[in-house]
Amino acid sequence: MPVPISEEQSRQDRAALLDAAEELFYARGIQAVGMDEVRTASGLPLKRIYRFFAAKEDLVVAVLRRRDERWRGALTAHVERVAEPGERVLALFDWLAGWFGQPGFRGCAWVNAHGELGSSSEAVLAEVRSHKRAFHDRIAVWTRAAGLPGPDGIVLLAEGAIVTAGITGDPAPAHRAREAAAVLLAAHRDGGGATAA
Amino acid sequence: MPVPISEEQSRQDRAALLDAAEELFYARGIQAVGMDEVRTASGLPLKRIYRFFAAKEDLVVAVLRRRDERWRGALTAHVERVAEPGERVLALFDWLAGWFGQPGFRGCAWVNAHGELGSSSEAVLAEVRSHKRAFHDRIAVWTRAAGLPGPDGIVLLAEGAIVTAGITGDPAPAHRAREAAAVLLAAHRDGGGATAA
DNA sequence: TAAGATAGGGAACGACCGTTCTCAACGTCA
DNA sequence: TGACGTTGAGAACGGTCGTTCCCTATCTTA
Numbered sequence: 001m002p003v004p005i006s007e008e009q010s011r012q013d014r015a016a017l018l019d020a021a022e023e024l025f026y027a028r029g030i031q032a033v034g035m036d037e038v039r040t041a042s043g044l045p046l047k048r049i050y051r052f053f054a055a056k057e058d059l060v061v062a063v064l065r066r067r068d069e070r071w072r073g074a075l076t077a078h079v080e081r082v083a084e085p086g087e088r089v090l091a092l093f094d095w096l097a098g099w100f101g102q103p104g105f106r107g108c109a110w111v112n113a114h115g116e117l118g119s120s121s122e123a124v125l126a127e128v129r130s131h132k133r134a135f136h137d138r139i140a141v142w143t144r145a146a147g148l149p150g151p152d153g154i155v156l157l158a159e160g161a162i163v164t165a166g167i168t169g170d171p172a173p174a175h176r177a178r179e180a181a182a183v184l185l186a187a188h189r190d191g192g193g194a195t196a197a
Numbered sequence: 198m199p200v201p202i203s204e205e206q207s208r209q210d211r212a213a214l215l216d217a218a219e220e221l222f223y224a225r226g227i228q229a230v231g232m233d234e235v236r237t238a239s240g241l242p243l244k245r246i247y248r249f250f251a252a253k254e255d256l257v258v259a260v261l262r263r264r265d266e267r268w269r270g271a272l273t274a275h276v277e278r279v280a281e282p283g284e285r286v287l288a289l290f291d292w293l294a295g296w297f298g299q300p301g302f303r304g305c306a307w308v309n310a311h312g313e314l315g316s317s318s319e320a321v322l323a324e325v326r327s328h329k330r331a332f333h334d335r336i337a338v339w340t341r342a343a344g345l346p347g348p349d350g351i352v353l354l355a356e357g358a359i360v361t362a363g364i365t366g367d368p369a370p371a372h373r374a375r376e377a378a379a380v381l382l383a384a385h386r387d388g389g390g391a392t393a394a
Numbered sequence: 395t396a397a398g399a400t401a402g403g404g405a406a407c408g409a410c411c412g413t414t415c416t417c418a419a420c421g422t423c424a
Numbered sequence: 425t426g427a428c429g430t431t432g433a434g435a436a437c438g439g440t441c442g443t444t445c446c447c448t449a450t451c452t453t454a
Contacts, residue, residue: 152376
């Protein structure tokens with residue numbers, strides 16, 4: 001190829017690189033995937049990969065960040081199609097059920113990255129915490145509209161479902177979490193507020 | 198040292214090896230810790246380590262298995278000091294709060310191991326699933342006595358609390374999960390059973 | 395057409411991995 | 425006492441990691 005690379009081409013190559021790395025990292029773990037494998041899967045020369053990202057750690061962070069945008073975007077799009085606030089909270093768990101059923105589902109990419117690199121990479125740790133905070137804050141908007149005193153019960157049910165489905169390979173935890181969430185919603189619609197969640 | 202090694206000494210050395218490996222693996226991840234580091238921390242020659250466990254994978258499985266016994270034993274001992282069935286379920290979350298507050302707490306060792314090795318080691322995957330099944334089954338005994346229709350709501354709250362506290366470093370999720378669990382218990386004591394959890 | 399700049403392909407590098415092997419030192423028994 | 429067997433300490437091995445470098449091919453510009 002010639003002298004410079006077009007900006008459009010560069011954008012596509014960067015996306016292909018992130019696609020390849022994300023799929024490999026999620027399926028097999030981050031440390032288990034070497035840069036040579038990322039090169040083969042992306043079709044990009046190693047030199048260009050290292051021009052995009054100076055180190056593997058930077059690539060990992062970029063993968064997590066882009067996945068966060070896509071993941072939360074899809075979640076929000078699904079949930080906010082539902083109008084009634086209580087149903088909207090429950091729709092979160094329907095979306096999770098769909099995710100759990102996808103082939104290759106292997107739990108939460110951020111939880112996995114945290115377990116593997118959270119203690120050795122400050123940048124990865126920060127990215128994981130940022131994602132979890134954003135997830136929590138998004139749910140807080142929905143639970144507030146539904147009259148719940150706080151988002152935490154719903155958040156914990158969702159996190160528990162993700163982790164459990166990831167390990168067992170069974171999407172059922174999404175439905176169990178949805179049932180529990182319905183109880184929380186009903187309890188705060190009807191009567192009690194004493195032992196609130 | 199002399200010719201054979203006494204059985205008692207062997208037991209102690211094996212325990213020291215598992216102690217050292219568990220602490221290192223939990224703190225820094227499994228792949229990030231080399232066998233040389235396990236050797237230094239345990240004070241055992243590499244040769245003896247490989248006589249105990251033919252491969253690192255076997256050591257990892259043994260560490261997880263022994264941790265499972267100790268972890269579930271401590272949980273059960275704490276919880277079953279409480280007599281009233283509903284309070285007994287809630288005591289689970291008090292125990293979690295104590296665990297989360299310990300220095301070096303970094304989430305669930307089995308979830309972390311699953312994220313790192315679940316897709317590459319069949320033996321680790323089986324050990325992780327076995328632990329989660331045992332945890333689920335233990336909670337089922339307590340929730341049944343408390344009149345809940347199933348253990349899953351409580352299990353998911355507990356799993357969510359562990360994962361969230363591990364990432365944020367804040368023990369508060371244990372208290373939020375306890376509050377949500379109290380709502381689930383109250384809902385099934387008082388009235389509804391329609392949208393059960 | 396000739397000179398220059400930049401790209402791709404992949405070898406090369408140093409470090410470290412899990413695992414095996416060598417070897418001297420020591421205690422036991424004939 | 426002397427041959428034997430087992431140990432501890434760590435060097436060594438083959439492989440792989442993340443990262444860098446070399447070299448040729450290609451396109452642009454004069």
